[in-house]
Amino acid sequence: MHHHIKSRLIRIAGEKYVYDHPSLLELYTRDASPLEGYLPELVIVPGNEQEIVAIVKLANEEGIPLYPRNLGSNLWGGAIPIAGGIVLDLRRLNKIKHIDEELFSCTAETGVTMAQLNDALTARGFYNLVAPEGGACSCIGGSFLGHGDGIGSGLWGTQGDAVIGCRVVLPTGEVVVTGSGTNPKAAERAGGSGQFFRYAFGHDLTGLFAGSEGTLGILLEVTTRIEKLPEKYGFVSLAFSRTEDACDLLYQARIQRIPLNFAALRERASLEALRPGTAHPEAQLICILEGDRFIVDYGTKTLLELARQHNGWEGDHNASLHFWNKRFSLVPGSMYKLGSRVLLPLHYPLGRLAWFYPRIRRVCEEIIKQKFNFAYFIGGFQINTVFVCYPVILFLEQYPAQYKKVTECSREVKEALIDLGGSPIQIGRLWWEAMGQLGDHFALIGKIKKAVDPNNIMVPGMMGLSAGREKDFATPLCRPGAEWEDDFGVSPLPYCPPSQLPVPRWFENHPLRKLGYDEKLNAAFRCQRCGACLSTENCQAMSANPYEEAFTPRGRMIILRKLLEGRLKIEDLAPSLKEAIRRCTLCGRCNTYCFANVAHREGLSSEQNINHREVFAALKCLLGLKEAAAPAKNLQ
Incomplete structure (x- = not known):
């Protein structure tokens, strides 16, 4: 990138918030998906609307791709660059601007997390309609742009259904407001944000941006519907x-309008993997009801009667209570604990789910297990009248043979599931192949994109909108940084404890192995970059610089992996990265926030856990820091 462009960006946001050191750029090549992108040319962390407008105008003038990002917890590659350009890290846009009880709405900046929003609304006796599981690391803006779903979806649908209006910087620099708030008199007369009705003034422009994944502009804030706590x-x-x-x-419960805020289906395979040695049913339903006490009591009684009619029985109701209490700080353990995963969510009609489900299982059994010898599980939950079913392919990132095979495996599974009639809504780079098969539908999306973004600066390549960059889509699902040798194959189940896995050949003579931390460094590949550790309280490193990814536990994990892969050398690290490693006190608080460390919170075996203290102690040893000279297990 030309120096004059960097200079202009520094004048816009300040030198503190502009990064171009290669080791810092590496932090933005990954999100919580198994996909990997390319290095951006620069990262900028703007703090307000005026700065973002100036950045967008500059990028449009120079034809520079822009990749906006909140906390990088995207599961389908929507937060990583694939055509260079500039990453806009929007984590500083984290303010709740209005809670308008009389308008049944709440307006928040794009970087506000679901947990943050929940705390603020609960204090007022209200709640946000839809929030993903593990919302501590999920932002309201990203959820809206990706049709997020989860808690509340049984009643309210997706985040796109719940949002009234939004404020967006278009690729040409104009700022547009959708919903009733577009009328400047609405806020004056109705009060607050003036956002109370989505379908104002004709076209549903809010719906235009819902699910657009950043392709049509940079989301500044959203106004979501709220309801009184039941x-x-x-x-x-x-x-x-x-x-x-x-x-x-589930279908009969919906027909009878039982008020299910959330209803999740879990199969025995995932339950056994998480809690081995315990008897589990073939299928488990976790159901959360809401309403007044008469409605909830009647709904509970009806559910139990329906279960008996469908050859079911009462389970441990504490499992549902536990899920609810941990809904913002925990996701189903099998999602993060059992190794790396390719998540393939598709949606099916609730009334035909009993027909679809065995066919989905057959696809997984024949392709994932029998043909490619990977482990898998299937889960999902209700979204009002549909059901999102997510087959998950489990693999181990530290074995290159699995990297290569899982790409081919996931492609075949996706083709089979699309042929079965499933409908993905979170596209990113995971489902981009399906978009080109949609004929006139995809053509219209392309026309809208071209009209709104004539220079194609907004996340080029996302959702299959390549615009001349088709070569980017040749990127493997997981692209290792070197041609590693490995003869381990793809057969072991990912949820074997690290101590039972053979050391990969590429790691046998690695310098880090000499430190005696090989098993724990192996576990560093289990970090799924979900961002849960960003919620760690009193982290000395993050307190020093809360808006730089290098100072987060996730950032240090990514850097360790880059060192292991040979992408970086310790002498190549940016001064701020070295400072972040120095500031880590090895307190271990991030262990308790890590989604992979389910055992810490549920009394399970800790053998599979990621021990952040030992991993970060190894990094300190590499820097020659004296406090890490002793084995990490002896550190307090």
Whole structure:
């Protein structure tokens, strides 16, 4: 990037918030998906609308690609650059601007996390309609742009359904407001944000940006619907010997309008992997009801009766209560604990789920297990009248043979599931192949993109909108940084404890192995970059610079992996990265926030855990810091 462009960006946001050191750029090549992007040319962390408008105008003038990013917890490659350009790290846009009880709405900047939003609304006796599981590291803006779903989806649908209006910087620099707030008199007369009705003034422009994944502009803030907290929640766990019976029950519960805030289906395979040695049913339903006490009590009674009619029985209702209490700080353990994963969510009609589910399982069994010899599980939850079903392919990133094979495996599974009739809504780079098969639908999206973004600066390549950059899509699903030798194959189940896995050949003579931390460094590949550790309280490193990724535990994990892969050398690290490693006190607080460390919170075996203290102690040893000279297990 030309020096004069960097100079102009520094004048816009300040030198403190502009990074171009290669080791810092490496931090932005990954999100929580298994996909990997290319190095951006520069990262900027703007702090307000005026700075973002100036950046967008400069990028449009110079034809520079822009990749906006909140906390980088995207599961389908939507937060990583694939055509160089500038990454806009939007984590400084983290203010809740209005809670308008009389308008049933709340307006928040794009970087506000779901946990932050929940705390503010709960204090006022309200709640946000839809929030993903593990919302501590998920932002309201990213959820809206990706049709986020999860908690509340049983009643309210996706985040796109819940949002009234938004404020967006278009690729040409104009700022547009959608919803009733577009009328300047609305805020004056109605008060607050003036956002109370989505379908104002004709076209549903809010819907235009919902699910657009940043391709049409930079989201500044969203206004979401809110509701009064219910009088009561109900917690029901049901067990079944046939998954199809559980599917039929969900449909009947919806027909009878049982107020299910959340209803998740879990199969025995994932339950056994998380809690081995315990008897589990073939299928488990986790159900959360809401309403006044009469409605919840009646709904609970009806659910139990429906379970009996569908050959089911009562499970441990504490499982549902535990899930609810941990909904913002914990995701189903099998999602993060069992190794790296390719998540393939598709949506199916709830009333036909019992027909679809065994066919989805057959696809997974024949392709994932029998043909490619990978482990997998299937789960999902209700989204009002549909069901999102997510087959998950499990693999181990430290074995290059699995890197290569999982790319081919996921491609075949996606083709089979699309052919089965499933509908993905979170596209990113994971489902881009499917977009080109949609004919006139995809052509119209391309026309809208070209009209709004004539110079194609907004996340070029995302959602299959390549615009001359087709070569970017040849990028493997997981692209290792070197041609590693490995003869380990793809057969072991990812949820074997690290101590039982053979050391990869490329690691046998690695300098870090001499430190005696080989097993724990092996576990560094289990970091899924979800961002949960960004919630760590009293972290000395993050306190020093809360807006630079280098100072987060996730940032240090990514750097360690780059060192292991040979992409970086310790002498190549930016001064701020070295400072972040020095500031880490090895307190271990981030261990308790890590989604992979389910055992820490649920009393399970800790053998599979990621021990951040030992991993970061190894980094300190590499820097020659005296406090890390002793083995990390002896550190307090």
